[in-house]
Amino acid sequence: MSPLFALLACTTATEAPVAADTTSLEGPALLRRLSLDLRGTLPTEAELDLVTTTPDAVWTVSDIMLQSDAFERRFADLVAESWLTRVDEFNVGAVDYGMDAAVEPLLVRDVGDEVPVFLAAVAAEDLPWSEAVEADWTMSTELLMSIWSVERIDGRDSAAEGWVRARYTDGRPPGGAVMTNGMWWRYWSAPNNYNRTRAAAIGRLLLCDDWLVRPIHIDPSEQTNVGALEEAVRTQPSCVGCHDSLDPVASALFGYWWFDLYDPSEMQGYHPEREFLGERYLGLAPAWFGRPMSGPADLGPMIADDPRYYRCAAQRTAGSYWRRTLGDDDFDTITALTEQFAAGDYTMRSLVRAVVREPEYAASGFVDPAAADEAVVTLRVMQPSQLATTVEALTGYAWTEGDYAQLDNDAVGYRVLAGGVDGHGVTVPSELPSVTRALVEQRLAEAAARTVAYDDLAVPASERRLLTEVDADDAPGSAAYARQLRVLHRRIHGHEPDDEELAEDQALATTLVESGAAAEEVWAAVIELQLRDPAFWTY
Amino acid sequence: MRVSRRRLVQGLGAALAAAALPLRRARGDGSVERKFLFIFCPGGWDPAWALAPVFGSVATMPDGAVLGSVGGIDFVDNPASPAVKAFFTANAAQSALLHGVEARSVAHDVCLRLILTGSNLPGRDDWPLLLAALGTQPRIMPYVNLSGPVYAGPNVDALVRVGQSGQLASLLDGSPTLGADAPVGLPSAASTTAVDAALARRLVRLQSAASAGRAATVAASAALAEERRIALLAQAEDLDLAGGDTLAERAELALECLQRGLSRVAMVEYYGHRGLTWDTHGANTNQGGSYEELFTALSGVVASLEARPGEASATLAEEVCVVVMSEMGRFPTLNSRQGKEHWTYTSTLLFGAGVRGGRSVGGYDAETYLGAPVDLDEGGPGDTPLTPGHLGATLLTLGGHDSAEQLPDEPPIRAVVT
Known part of the structure; x- marks a missing residue:
């Protein structure tokens, strides 16, 4: 039995409260939002099946997501977005350390990630949030340890690849994030x-x-x-x-x-x-x-020891998951969240759990559209970091160039053009589509779709990522084709396609088949369409 | 305020059709929609170096500088920056200086937001974006930011960033994934056409289904973005959006976007001579090279405006207002490193279409170096200390908009508006 089902067997589903004036996501749609926010990827087939048949299971699945390594990595992304540490340049670079200039992307990434990865580790270890400013340890990489006075120590390493528990050896006092080079280089x-x-x-x-x-x-x-x-x-x-x-x-x-x-x-x-x-x-x-x-x-x-510190953590965390800046009007809400934070021994997981169970998190609209509160983000747009992780998980395509993650930098990449923050000039993510974002989506979707189409049709069905239902010689209109299209929609959009969408996909495939395109190209086009569809990048 | 996206989507199709035709267009009433070129000087320039002749005040003035005066514009005739005098000598009649605008902070990030939005709160569109969103002509890149700060709120989808290393151009030519670590070729033209068509149908359906609320907003923005994407790809064949390294070259690219009608507003950042920045905490004399290079480029902008045809006028000069600004000024006296610290009061230069030239409005108190209150209508001394809000209202008025709708408490400085 998978961990998911084992846990379901011994827990009772709980329901998030529903605000009187908002409509709420439910079932698979809510699961999709939770998965993208908590893990940065789409729900698995098994999770979708479970929540489709047992909608109340969504909160149990959510709790499982909170325990995953992916939560730790996603939380680091949210910290970076809010703390603005992932910038493209610091006062000194790899060349100043006598290293090859090619190391620069790695150095910039590691320095910018020190604080987010450390804070995510505090969250993942269920340490009280005081540890974030009191710890006598940090997280570090081989590269940072080679240039700074930092040594590896025993303890849990990060879920983020290459990050290990470490400690500064230069006489600095304990202080968690406020005693890191990553913080003060930024x-x-x-x-x-x-x-x-x-x-x-x-x-x-x-x-x-x-x-x-x-x-x-x-x-x-x-x-x-x-x-x-x-x-x-x-x-x-x-x-x-x-x-x-x-x-x-x-x-x-x-x-x-x-x-x-x-x-x-x-x-x-x-x-x-x-x-x-x-x-x-x-x-x-x-x-x-x-x-x-x-x-x-x-x-x-x-x-x-300052109560404002915990209150601020609640305020920032809610803002990250609700996709808006909380302010004075949210005083009571922040107070309630802070109380839940305290009840959870000030562990970040307890706070995140409380935040996603607030009605605003699941809000999908307003009962009376005329009374809609525009501040409430009832439909989210994937941020560049989510696009990167989701597309890679779906298709295996990672968009990198010379060690730069192209959706996580602006020196040569496309983070800001895709709606993200650059840490200095652009400090608030965009929550709406734009022409540059549409171009980024196009190029990402083209490459990812072609990658997975060619890869999948070159291996047995059991080893494929997306094209699990067809062979290269199956024709549009066949039962296998229709089945495959349904699978793609469900995997990429999280729901079954309607008849119009199916007909549209079939028509697209037919047009390309009739033009003489190879099966790989036809399926690449079909997948590209699903990836550029707002049904994919909104949630 | 969020500008109706549905209206823009409906209008863009016609605009794109028009884009294939000769580009001279006027609004329905025959008037010309004013365009804007912002040139932003980050770091905090020193008005006393070139713009604000505060001789006899507490301010430390540059060595050898004297009062310059031409065509109603008083400036600092500084031998280290002769291009400033040359510019005003040629263009005083179309130039206006605003002095003593109080940002109300001395921190760069906060001043940037304040001077560009009038508020220290996030989520507000800055002046360039607001002007772009209020434009009446549907455009492919309503606000093209070639470089420089941006504060985006509800009208963020009117904003097009080019990217710090010209990434937009790469996206347009399809090269970013070809050059990736795992290179992937582009799909065939037939495939791209078919996918685009299918996506367009989905977006239409999405708009029909989403009648209200955020879903409708996202759907409309997505449809608009897609139409703009296709139009921009068509324009990209003969428009090098990655072009230019110098201020002059980037300004030319901005003017090209304005001339073609692609944009109503463009911004170019000028970081200072040799990249030394305007933030001269040490060696305030570095302002000299920056002002020299800036004003040399501004003279080039004037020449280019006069040489380029306008969208609906004989020359682009009749349509474009140029705004040259910095987020803060500099402390009046030198510190121990011969630099100047931050100062919350600054100056702004306006020139070109719509500007009542030959005017310097406001000033700096000789003893306190605080901004001098002005008469907003006449431009002389008065009761109103200038704020970023007054600047924003003035820009909106220059753009032909009722600034009271956006800034009811801060009227425009009508003294500098024709």
């Missing part, structure tokens, strides 16, 4: 900024409180020279309001202070001997919103 500080940018990142990412979005207003009485301005941030009420809380956090980050912003020897390690510079430069000792720190080692524990 959020670096200019010399006269004195780590304020980094402190602001902590506020934004961990407290959902962004000092930077507060409007500033220069008091006319302030003197316009740099020295006076530094004085003003300590004395002028309009400045003090932010700087008295921001600057002490910045003061705790001077172990990451680089005297040269583009020097790998500066950037690769922590500098314990520079911790004191915070107080010297900023005139304030490290503190967390009025609570003095004895040193940077207190930063993580103080974050973890």
Whole structure:
């Protein structure tokens, strides 16, 4: 018996609450949404069959998805989208380390992934979320361990390929994500900024409180020279309001202070001997919103002791799975989620479970369309990372070029053009189709469809991915053809085709057969059509 | 505000048919739809270097610089950047400067969002995208972003990014999967035609079935994207969207898109001379090379606008308004590294179609270096401190739109609108 059915045998299905004013996805459609969000791939045939016959089983299957390795990988993608760590360039690159330039894509990817993979590991291990800012370990790769002071340690490795549990050996204090190079390579500080940018990142990412979005207003009485301005941030009420809380956090980050912003020897390690510079430069000792720190080692524990940290985790996690930014109007919702987070011992899985069981997650529309709340995303569009993983799982086609994942970079790839974020200029994913996205879908679908069509028809049916029902000499209109088309629709779209779709597929195949196209080309066209159909890339 | 997609879809078919015809088109009322070229200078330029002659103020002015004045435009006649003087000498009559626009932040990311959207909240369309979405002519790439920041909200599907290494051109010629690690050839033309036709039928059915709500929005956007995709593939044969490395070359490509009627709005980013950026925390003199290169390119833009035929006018110059801006300004005095820190007040240059030229509106207080309040209608001193919202309202007005619908509390600076 598969793990899926074994678990079903000993659990009772539960139902998500349904909001009075929204309609909700059910059965296979809800399963599809859950699978794409929790694993980044489509449901399996067995899962679809189960939920088709037993719709209430969807939540049990969802819980199984949460336990999978794919959840860990998908969660890392969502963290990266929200924390904006996957950028295309850092201040130094492979050449600066004396490595071949061809290593650059790997280096950029690994640095950008350190925080997401680490946070996903904390989630996957069911550790309390305090570990995300208190851990004395991180996740690393062979490449990062070869250039940074990081060594492999015992413990569970990541589900992400090539990532192992590791620990910095350069004297930095424990602090989880806030004591990683990946974090501070992405959020670096200019010399006269004195780590304020980094402190602001902590506020934004961990407290959902962004000092930077507060409007500033220069008091006319302030003197316009740099020295006076530094004085003003300590004395002028309009400045003090932010700087008295921001600057002490910045003061705790001077172990990451680089005297040269583009020097790998500066950037690769922590500098314990520079911790004191915070107080010297900023005139304030490290503190967390009025609570003095004895040193940077207190930063993580103080974050973890701040109720806003857990509330923010709930807010960000809900935003990731509901595909919108939660704000003041969601106060009660965030409170309720935070309570469920606490009840689950602050494990991320418990929070994600709560988030996907909220009515908004399953919302498919509104009972009264005239009263629709446009903020509620009732139909999602696959993000580039989901397109990549889903298409690869379906067809075996991975779109890479020179070690660049082409849907996960913008240096030479197509992430932003497909609607994703680049970490700097584009920070909010697009939730609608666009002409560039249509072009990306076309090229991806063409290549993936041709790959699987040629691969499948070259091997026995039992070894195929998609074309399991036909032989190369089967003709449109045959029973095998019709059966195959139904299988394709179900696999790719998650539901049976209607008569019109079947007739359309048959007509497409007939046209190409009559034009003399080989069976592989005919099936490639049919599969390409299903992959470019919104029924595939919406959910 | 989200602009009706259904209307645009219905109009695009006709527009595509028209695209095969001579491109001169006018709106139904015979007027010309104003187009926009944005040239964005990220990092925070120093207005005191070239644009804002704040002599006698607290601001540290460049060595050797003197007050320049021509045709109603006062500027900084700086020997390090002679192209600025050359530009205003030739184009003061069609140029207007806005000084003292307050972004209300000193952080790059926040200032970028504020200056381009008027808000620090996510989910709002920036001025270029809003103008593109409000356009009355159906276009294949309503807003083509060749480079530069973008803030997209409900009208994101009017946006077309070219990609930082010209990826859009690769998508159009089909090369990205041919050159992939696992190369895959393109399907035959017959196959592509047949799949496109089948997909088009599905999209029509999808639109019919989705009558309301988000499903309808996605369906309409998908249909529009598909029509634009096909049209863009047709245009790609003689349009090199990957072309150009320099500001001047990229600006030419932007103007080509505007001239062909492919776009209403285009943006090009200029990162500064030799890529040194405008963010001169050290060596503020680096502003000199950047301003020189920028204004040399701007003079080229003027020449190109005058040489190119417009969509419905004799020249493109009659149709295009050029907006040159940066997200923030720079602190008035030098720091220990001879650089200047961030400053929340900045300046913007407008020139071209629709701009009431020969005007400098606003300024910087001589003692505090705060933005000076202005009279929005007359342009002289007044009661209104300039904000990004005023800038946005002005751009909407230049575009022929009622800015009150989008920005009811921030009227346009009518002093710079013809």
